[in-house]
Amino acid sequence: MAPIISIKGLEKTYDNGFQALKSVDLDIEEGEVLALLGPNGAGKTTLISIVTGMANKTAGSVTVGGYDSVRDFRQARELIGLVPQEMNIEVFEKVIATVRFSRGLFGKPRDDAKIEEVLKSLTLWDKRDNKLRELSGGMKRRVMIAKALSHEPRILFLDEPTAGVDVELRKEMWEVMKALKAAGVTIILTTHYIEEAEMMADRVAVISKGEILLVKEKDELMKSLGKKVLTIELDQTLTEVPPDLAGQGVELGEDGKSLIYSYDTAAPQTGITDILAGVRASGLKLSDISTHQSSLEDIFVGLVHDQKEDAA
């Protein structure tokens, strides 16, 4: 199946000479949740702005549902709903009026049943006649999602939907996203909460300094880059790795009170049994044993860090 969004050789240089995007290629499949990860200033928002029509590109091409985002902007934009990062709303408007306006603006005829459905799905129906300024921050953000969904888009861009919101609301947002995904909406999510990407995404793209560093299935990414670390806390202080454990890749922790061993869970032999036998043979006193699965965050930090070193 052809990708629903296809980005090729996309470049963006701002008037002040800052190059925000350097030849970005990215295909997004229909129905998937793609997490776009990157540090601040990486180009996430610029990328979204160009695809949705808020910014002009310098070079390259973007097609949405097969339509060129510039030449066939009407057809392309009709497919997209956008929830921007900033809380941009007209505080004196009523909830239902602003959502209705969004639908009209996207060229869809008035449909009260549809608006009701959207508001109900976001538990905003009871607040429909409230002015936006009377709503809590979480509700306002849901209104922004309702506006983006009012014209029944097939693609939803969520630019840092959970930035600066409390845990409760973040969980609520995730529920909303899951429901949308179940309904077949393609979701592009930018975030710097790795936890969020880990939980929601089918695929992860990492962007840094205007370049896509990697695009991978999340599970595959976790597996291929996922290392596990075994930490053995000791009840005593060592100055060197005991002879029974030497040559097996075990390292002494900085304080001399722990032994650290990294292994690959996918490997045929993890070597853990040998390590534990060695520990026993050395007669070491242990206080604790723990393992740590490297998360997307570790992978992400590693990638961006490598890029910095390459540049240096």
Place this chain on the structure above:
Amino acid sequence: MNWTAIGAIYKFEMARTFRSIWQSVVSPVVSTSLYFVVFGAAIGSRIETVEGVDYGAFIVPGLMMLQMLMQSVTNAALGIYFPKFIGTIYELLSAPVSTKEIVIGYVGAAATKSMMIGLIILATAALFVDLQIQHPVAMLAFMVLTCFSFSLMGFIIGIWAGNFEQLNLIPMLVITPLVFLGGAFYSISMLPETWQTIALFNPVVYLVSGFRWSFFGLSDVPVGLSLAAIAVFLVICLVAINAIFRSGWKIRT
């Protein structure tokens, strides 16, 4: 043309107007009444007639013009500046609407509001003086053309303005003096000869003159010239808006 989108913008903007309908109506009514008390009663009692027209009635077209110009510019400027200021412009930029449609929606709403205010002033004035309108169709045509072209100008100001001070700058510094010096309250022929010549460089003179003609059949400059002047102004604004959107100036990065 995405008429649904134009309609959505227009309705949304008109709803904003009707939400503050009392401010929208009361303020022009009060200020018009004040003008009548000062110019009509106090000064007018000493002037009596200008070119055969009772002075109180004579200033009505000028008063309407003054308010319509100010209202058109400020309404349209605020209409587009406000989304820019609070950030909701993202929605306009990401919607499947062309710039033409955005302009029609916003400028249409702003022009409608100033037309309404013009008519309210006319109704208020009718309470104070005996009015005759010789060419009602021409009067309406002048109102429509004026409100649209100055709303276009206001739209440009709204896009250009970087803060609220700049938003008020042009109406305060340009529109008000042009209207006051444009014969809103007197006939150009009452000025010394040199000033009469200078006045001809003031575009508002042509508007007020043509508009007054539609009421009383008398004008400072030929009516055709008035129409031509406003048409030229309209074209200039349209060309400017087209250029602005084409370049994305101050809107799209």
